[in-house]
Amino acid sequence: xxxxxxxxxxxxxxxxxxxxxxxxxxxxxxxxxxxxxxxxxxxxxxxxxxxxxxxxxxxxxxxxxxxxxxxxxxxxxxxxxxxxxxxxxxxxxxxxxxxxxxxxxxxxxxxxxxxxxxxxxxxxxxxxxxxxxxxxxxxxxxxxxxxxxxxxxxxxxx
Amino acid sequence: xxxxxxxxxxxxxxxxxxxxxxxxxxxxxxxxxxxxxxxxxxxxxxxxxxxxxxxxxxxxxxxxxxxxxxxxxxxxxxxxxxxxxxxxxxxxxxxxxxxxxxxxxxxxxxxxxxxxxxxxxxxxxxxxxxxxxxxxxxxxxxxxxxxxxxxxxxxxxxxxxxxxxxxxxxxxxxxxxxx
Numbered sequence: 001x002x003x004x005x006x007x008x009x010x011x012x013x014x015x016x017x018x019x020x021x022x023x024x025x026x027x028x029x030x031x032x033x034x035x036x037x038x039x040x041x042x043x044x045x046x047x048x049x050x051x052x053x054x055x056x057x058x059x060x061x062x063x064x065x066x067x068x069x070x071x072x073x074x075x076x077x078x079x080x081x082x083x084x085x086x087x088x089x090x091x092x093x094x095x096x097x098x099x100x101x102x103x104x105x106x107x108x109x110x111x112x113x114x115x116x117x118x119x120x121x122x123x124x125x126x127x128x129x130x131x132x133x134x135x136x137x138x139x140x141x142x143x144x145x146x147x148x149x150x151x152x153x154x155x156x157x158x
Numbered sequence: 159x160x161x162x163x164x165x166x167x168x169x170x171x172x173x174x175x176x177x178x179x180x181x182x183x184x185x186x187x188x189x190x191x192x193x194x195x196x197x198x199x200x201x202x203x204x205x206x207x208x209x210x211x212x213x214x215x216x217x218x219x220x221x222x223x224x225x226x227x228x229x230x231x232x233x234x235x236x237x238x239x240x241x242x243x244x245x246x247x248x249x250x251x252x253x254x255x256x257x258x259x260x261x262x263x264x265x266x267x268x269x270x271x272x273x274x275x276x277x278x279x280x281x282x283x284x285x286x287x288x289x290x291x292x293x294x295x296x297x298x299x300x301x302x303x304x305x306x307x308x309x310x311x312x313x314x315x316x317x318x319x320x321x322x323x324x325x326x327x328x329x330x331x332x333x334x335x336x337x
Contacts, residue, residue: 012320015319023187023269027178028182031199032174035174035178035203035207036174039167039174042210043162043165043167043170
């Protein structure tokens with residue numbers, strides 16, 4: 001069976017022939033079937049692995065990316081929803097008289113008659129106060145005047 | 159094997175048909191029990207199939223195959239330590255129903271003589287002889303499969319052949335010690 005020249009001293013053709021003459025068993029057919037079926041199944045699973053992974057890996061990557069993005073956007077939206085609403089632009093406030101303290105506004109809100117005039121200008125506010133005086137609205141006059149004087153202590157009508 | 163690794167089942171079948179009988183006979187004579195040989199045979203091929211992704215053509219496939227099969231046998235020995243030196247020849251090994259009665263008797267006697275002579279060989283010498291006869295491995299490959307040096311493999315093969323020769327020439331030797 002083996003023709004290796006280095007084996008000439010170790011081999012004996014007659015022994016080999018005698019061995020071959022009697023050792024002629026074949027692998028049982030049921031084992032052949034089992035092994036070949038197993039090989040086929042393994043090759044099939046390999047095919048599935050190869051082609052399915054070629055598709056699933058990028059898909060999984062994209063899905064992960066999409067999910068991460070969605071989570072980040074969701075978190076951003078939530079954060080914006082709970083964030084305080086910014087106050088009105090400062091540019092609009094430059095034409096107004098300085099803001100009075102919040103507590104003071106709350107206290108005087110119930111008796112305010114010149115609130116609209118106050119929001120326009122100091123002069124308008126003062127005109128409103130004068131009108132209250134002319135109308136004899138003493139209840140409102142005192143509080144408006146006090147509030148005006150606190151806001152514009154150095155006011156001089158031009 | 160590389161083609162099978164790429165999914166070519168027909169390539170594996172071709173490989174299998176080339177080696178199946180020889181590997182079966184190797185295991186049959188190595189473990190001397192038909193049912194054990196069948197188990198080991200199946201296990202060896204299973205390992206080959208499972209390892210196809212890791213297979214690297216660094217040696218001949220035959221060398222790889224017999225190394226795997228021999229490892230299966232060694233694992234079997236470790237699991238069943240009683241096996242060593244205790245198994246008799248499986249009577250089924252000597253049966254052959256395909257021949258005429260006269261030939262059957264003659265062949266059966268020759269086979270019994272061969273089996274007895276092989277059984278009397280030390281395990282290492284029997285292993286080397288079977289690798290040479292069944293797998294057709296050269297000394298370097300036998301040394302690789304059995305994990306010994308080339309000179310050791312050579313010496314074992316020489317002793318095995320000499321003892322078998324003596325057993326064939328004088329069947330009475332079969333009744334005595336092989337060593």
